[in-house]
Amino acid sequence: MRLDKWLWAARFFKTRSLAKAAIEGGKVHLGGQRVKVSREIAVGDTLQIRQGWDEKTVVVQGLSDQRRGAPEAQALYLETAESLQRREAAAAARKAAGGMIERPLGRPTKKQRRQIHRFKTGEDD
Structure with missing residues (x-):
């Protein structure tokens, strides 16, 4: 079974092209490589999959080249216990730090855009 097809069937990625891009981008490792x-995968292979902020370590439990419902897709793999703990700890840390990050409330006003432009170009009025 091809890796990109399995990732798509196991619902890690919405399309095979997204799975292909992730593999080519180095976001998917098989046995640390x-x-x-x-690449052909088999039952028992260990995959490290990075999606956004999360990194999952899963063991292949079954093979399927058809995309089915989520419960059937989740039966194709088993996430390791330490992977779950790492993801939960990272999510808690992001949530705790979330209040410290200042985010802009919206688009800059005309006055703010002028100030940004002056700052970037080094103009003094």
Whole structure:
């Protein structure tokens, strides 16, 4: 079974092209090594998959080349206990730090855009 097809069938990625891009971008490792899209996987293989902020370590439990419902897709893999703990700890840390990050409330006003432009170009009025 091809790796990109399995990732798509297991619902890690919405399309096979997204799965392919993630594999080529080094976001998916098999046994600690970067792999190619067409790599054949088997039951018992360990995959490290990075999606956004999260990194999951999963063990392949089944193979399927058809995309089915989420409960059937979750039966294709088993996430390791330490992977779950790492993800939960990282999510808690992000949530705790979330109040410290100042985010702009919206788009800059005309006056703020002028100030940004002056700052970037070094103009003094």
